[in-house]
Amino acid sequence: MKLFKPSIINVPVDDVAAGITFYQKMLGIPLARNLSYAIAYHAPVSSDGVLLVITKKRFEGEPVTVYFAVESLKDALGELAAEGGEVIAGPYDLPIPKKIRPEFREEFKHSPFAHEDAGDSLGTGASVRDPQGNRFGLLEFNEWAHATFKLGDYARPVTEEQMKDQMIALDREVPEPAEIFEE
Numbered sequence: 001m002k003l004f005k006p007s008i009i010n011v012p013v014d015d016v017a018a019g020i021t022f023y024q025k026m027l028g029i030p031l032a033r034n035l036s037y038a039i040a041y042h043a044p045v046s047s048d049g050v051l052l053v054i055t056k057k058r059f060e061g062e063p064v065t066v067y068f069a070v071e072s073l074k075d076a077l078g079e080l081a082a083e084g085g086e087v088i089a090g091p092y093d094l095p096i097p098k099k100i101r102p103e104f105r106e107e108f109k110h111s112p113f114a115h116e117d118a119g120d121s122l123g124t125g126a127s128v129r130d131p132q133g134n135r136f137g138l139l140e141f142n143e144w145a146h147a148t149f150k151l152g153d154y155a156r157p158v159t160e161e162q163m164k165d166q167m168i169a170l171d172r173e174v175p176e177p178a179e180i181f182e183e
Helices: 018-025 073-084 096-108 143-149 160-171
Strands: 003-013 040-042 051-056 065-070 086-095 121-129 134-140
Touching: 003 018, 003 134, 018 040, 018 051, 065 073, 073 086, 073 121, 073 134, 134 143
Parallel strands: 003 051, 065 134
Antiparallel strands: 003 065, 040 051, 086 121, 121 134
16 A cells, blocks of 8 residues: 555544634644535645644544545555455545535635646545554545645655665664663
């Protein structure tokens, strides 16, 4: 399964207004209303197309969920199952609500990310668990949304400096995890 990268960090809150106030202060960026069926607000948290999304909590104990963009949701779900993961919900469509599609399409034309006309849906998604029980999401975005989330032709690959740092980390001799905390 090729994960492009994290694209959405969903933070469910009981009190949406309080959540918006808190995260706007923490980020220093105003949150905008999502054009979706859910009560949700978003703001960019990196120049690499990652959004923080504040949503109304749907159920008790709903965790923060990171959604990863994938090339093919069908292939990713097949690989997830083969590796012992499970689908919690989905696949499901990520539609732009019919009531606001005309307004959204018109506004999108003025976006710096508009390289083609917006469609009726951002793509498809699924909520999943890894074999350890950790919840995350997978999203296959439609091509018109790739520029917004820095995917495909708009992706910013890991830099040479990041890979060099990773190789240093891989080459260092580190004691077993339990040994790090022993005196």
